[in-house]
Amino acid sequence: MRAAPARMTVTLAALTVASYVVVAALDRSQAAALVGGFIPARVTGMALAGAMPVWLTPLTAALLHGGVLHLSFNLLMLVYCGREDEVALGGGGMVLLYVAGAYAAAAAQFVAGPHSAVPMIGASGAISALVGAYAILYGQRRPSKLSPELARWVHILWLAVTWVVVQALLGLASATVGVAMAASAHVGGFVAGLLLARPLLRWRYRKA
Numbered sequence: 001m002r003a004a005p006a007r008m009t010v011t012l013a014a015l016t017v018a019s020y021v022v023v024a025a026l027d028r029s030q031a032a033a034l035v036g037g038f039i040p041a042r043v044t045g046m047a048l049a050g051a052m053p054v055w056l057t058p059l060t061a062a063l064l065h066g067g068v069l070h071l072s073f074n075l076l077m078l079v080y081c082g083r084e085d086e087v088a089l090g091g092g093g094m095v096l097l098y099v100a101g102a103y104a105a106a107a108a109q110f111v112a113g114p115h116s117a118v119p120m121i122g123a124s125g126a127i128s129a130l131v132g133a134y135a136i137l138y139g140q141r142r143p144s145k146l147s148p149e150l151a152r153w154v155h156i157l158w159l160a161v162t163w164v165v166v167q168a169l170l171g172l173a174s175a176t177v178g179v180a181m182a183a184s185a186h187v188g189g190f191v192a193g194l195l196l197a198r199p200l201l202r203w204r205y206r207k208a
Contacts, residue, residue: 006083008091012098013078016123019063020071029066036060037119040110046117058106059099064121074123081127081134085197088137093200094130100196101129101189108188125189128163132193135159137201160190 023032035050038057042048052060065071086094105125109116135156163186 006086006091006094008095009079009082009086012082012095013075016063016065016071016075016078020065023064029064032064033066033119033121036064037121038106038109039117039119040114041117043110044114058102058125061106061119061121062098062102062123062126065123066121070122070124074127077127077131078123081130084138085130085133088204089133089197089200090204093204097129097133097193097196097200098126101132101192102126104129104192105185105189109185112184120185125185128186128189129193129196131159131163132156132190133197133200134193136194136197156194160187163190 023029034048036052036057038061039046039048039051039054042051042054042057051057065074082094082098085097089097102123102125105128106120108125109120139155139159
């Protein structure tokens with residue numbers, strides 16, 4: 001039995017859907033990507049009139065998606081992994097993980113191409129952190145000839161590779177929008193989830 005409903009997961013999903021519906025209804029997808037997407041070249045000095053502050057764009061980018069397919073898959077993973085992470089980490093911990101994933105994804109995208117002027121959009125990086133945390137918190141140790149710890153990390157690596165490959169395929173399917181949904185960002189978010197899952201778990205139960 002769950003201790004509480006996953007309110008913050010539902011709230012994030014609702015905000016993501018609402019943002020996509022508004023942008024799609026106004027037929028302003030490309031303009032929204034420039035205004036709210038994360039553009040690495042802006043960090044290194046490129047000016048863009050009317051855009052959101054660059055430090056805020058890792059979060060605004062997570063509210064923008066290049067198509068229904070990408071949005072739908074991200075929502076599926078957000079709801080599935082997010083609610084389970086929220087059970088373990090609490091609403092605040094899950095949101096902190098999501099935000100950290102968004103910024104880790106942007107940082108990885110910047111490292112991969114610091115002078116790129118192509119906007120990165122999508123919640124994939126933030127959700128990657130949820131997927132990484134889920135792998136740490138709920139990864140099952142299946143029967144294996146490997147040591148338990150090595151088998152656990154093989155399971156995590158398999159999940160990471162599968163996630164990146166699926167996201168890459170979704171990126172190709174959405175390429176007509178002209179925005180970036182890069183594997184490097186997904187890896188950055190996933191690593192953030194791996195690193196933060198246990199500290200956030202200890203933080204929640206520090207007084208237990």
